[in-house]
Amino acid sequence: MTTEAPTAQIVRSEDRRHWWDGAIDSRQSFPATGNFDLARAAHGLLLVHNEDTVAPGEGFDRHHHRAMEIVTWVLDGRLRHEDSVGNTGVLRPGVIQRMSAGSGVLHSERNDNGYTSRRPLRVVQMWIPPSVDDTEPSYEERDVSDALAGGELIVVASGLSRDADRTAVTLGNRDAALHIARPSAGRSITVPDAPFVHVFVARGDATMGGVELRQGDAVRLTGGGADRITATAPSEILIWEMHSAAE
Template identity: 35%
Template sequence: MEHIHADSRGAFKNEWLESRHSFSFSEYHDPARMNFSSLRVINEDWVAAKGGFPMHGHRDMEIVTYVMEGALSHKDSLGNGSAIRPGDVQRMSAGRGILHSEFNHSETEAVHLLQIWLLPTVTGIQPGYAQVHFPLEQRRGKLQLLVTPDGRDGSLNINTDTCLYASILAAGETAHWAKPDKRAVYVHVARGSLILNGMTLQAGDALAIPEATPLELAFSSDSTAEFLVFDLPIARE
């Protein structure tokens, strides 16, 4: 298991955006941090009031947006428009090409979010968009399934061999999850401090588990922790 520390991430800042890159992105390049299995990008972004990303394009990427604070307004070339708030999860399949913009229309409040890119199973598909609200209470004290290849249990379906879970643990709470055999796992701490199999992870830290052997994962916290768990194919070399 590799403990990846928050302060090892790439960084970017301008007048309206502060960002931390878990993997190589834009001007940040680290050959050792190109991807983990099909997980290509985790960007932790703080978008200032009245700031945002103007219309821009993506291709052949599965993009998941997970908002922790504030409201992010989305528009795309398919005609979709929405606001993404805490509890909402958005999936955009870029496919053979899509344009979108993301803005924070608040006059005073920043938006804090994670944007996640996953390599697709099939390229050149019709682009698509979906958004689901998962009440925060559903992930308190347990792992809530958010994204799957088949859309089971009310999750968002996605064009990649990945299952994404999220959980919020209060102080003293514990959750258990059995890592599937012949799968890789990546745990990202969104907020707070998480204890995973006796190892303490802080906000922005991650744990990469590439091995194929099954493993019982025990999560706990001495404060409040919010974290994501990615169930992935065995990591590519």
């Protein structure tokens, strides 16, 4: 039996797919807009990883989702969420949100700052499939600001049994976890060891395996290997740990 050596693919910020409609500027690590076969371009379980800048007062009108775990993380500004199950919330930096679309849900997402505020919203939205289809739609949000203050890598969303007592919100996929860190310059964190890992520099600069990473850059790891990533400026780093792949 042979085992493939671990591989790392660097995806530079400027190489992401770009979609813009005048109000929403979307930088997509995987092609999302108009793509009806998300699994084909996925890395592990990660189907969608969009960094969206939304103009004041604008956003996504009510639309439908089903059979999807949707995780939202605000970098700057405030996002207003409303859905057909009755959940409402205003997300700000430091608050992780998980929406399990299950058998089907309608929701809207908008920049909560009004048209005259001149304050854009910058948000990362990530999609993975559920382990079980057609469950009841559900919603969770949790402020993890205090946990991130120390600069360590924190589990913020997970469906792994290992994380049952420490995750902020619980994913409906038993093979995935999202970790976030806000390291200061010079601080290193250990990347989880898993068959599929996605590292995203949401803010700041870092180095990993001798490669310089800037804001918006990503690394797709396949085949395991516990790498270290070192911040070279105050940074915010999002890391998906995945133990299976989308089908």
